[in-house]
Amino acid sequence: xxxxxxxxxxxxxxxxxxxxxxxxxxxxxxxxx
Amino acid sequence: xxxxxxxxxxxxxxxxxxxxxxxxxxxxxxxxxxxxxxxxxxxxxxxxxxxxxxxxxxxxxxxxxxxxxxxxxxxxxxxxxxxxxxxxxxxxxxxxxxxxxxxxxxxxxxxxxxxxxxxxxxxxxxxxxxxxxxxxxxxxxxxxxxxxxxxxxxxxxxxxxxxxxxxxxxxxxxxxxxxxxxxx
Numbered sequence: 001x002x003x004x005x006x007x008x009x010x011x012x013x014x015x016x017x018x019x020x021x022x023x024x025x026x027x028x029x030x031x032x033x
Numbered sequence: 034x035x036x037x038x039x040x041x042x043x044x045x046x047x048x049x050x051x052x053x054x055x056x057x058x059x060x061x062x063x064x065x066x067x068x069x070x071x072x073x074x075x076x077x078x079x080x081x082x083x084x085x086x087x088x089x090x091x092x093x094x095x096x097x098x099x100x101x102x103x104x105x106x107x108x109x110x111x112x113x114x115x116x117x118x119x120x121x122x123x124x125x126x127x128x129x130x131x132x133x134x135x136x137x138x139x140x141x142x143x144x145x146x147x148x149x150x151x152x153x154x155x156x157x158x159x160x161x162x163x164x165x166x167x168x169x170x171x172x173x174x175x176x177x178x179x180x181x182x183x184x185x186x187x188x189x190x191x192x193x194x195x196x197x198x199x200x201x202x203x204x205x206x207x208x209x210x211x212x213x214x215x216x217x
Contacts, residue, residue, distance in 0.1 A: 001216035006207035007052050014203060015045025017196050021179050022186035026041040026110035 034171045037178035039117045050121040058089040078214035080154035091138040095126035172201030
């Protein structure tokens with residue numbers, strides 16, 4: 001059960017909040033560098 | 034920890050990659066294809082399992098699941114991120130070898146090959162301390178990287194610090210739930 005709670009917390013809650021930070025965007029496939 | 038070095042990889046995908054073997058294990062467990070047994074002489078939930086999971090937790094199975102996850106990641110976010118995600122999936126198996134009793138096969142049909150596992154779980158307190166150290170180190174590295182990208186973008190570091198605190202507190206709380214067995 002802790003596994004399910006932990007997975008949902010980090011994938012959904014922390015994932016959404018983390019996405020608001022100005023991390024560099026992953027390069028899209030086919031995108032020129 | 035990986036997010037601090039591979040900053041382009043979405044955190045949610047990294048977190049999902051780290052538990053991908055267990056996520057795939059769940060439906061196989063519910064259908065009785067893979068099982069869990071209690072290790073003799075253990076009490077409670079934490080560090081008490083012996084798994085029979087030849088598909089999801091054999092080295093070959095883990096490598097296949099890592100390749101699939103990495104391929105999807107590469108399609109979505111590029112080759113470098115895909116490789117990182119695949120390696121994170123595989124790292125689950127490597128860390129399992131450290132903690133599990135000898136129940137991890139090399140192949141799905143392992144035959145007479147040895148089962149692997151150094152068995153740190155035989156000492157639950159030591160295992161929990163190692164996990165706690167990893168959670169604290171991961172939280173600190175994440176906060177440091179989040180703060181650095183925020184300052185580089187000329188944004189307040191406050192949000193990065195709040196997110197870092199959430200990662201650290203969440204990690205410690207989930208570990209506490211796991212060790213105490215409160216949720217079963």
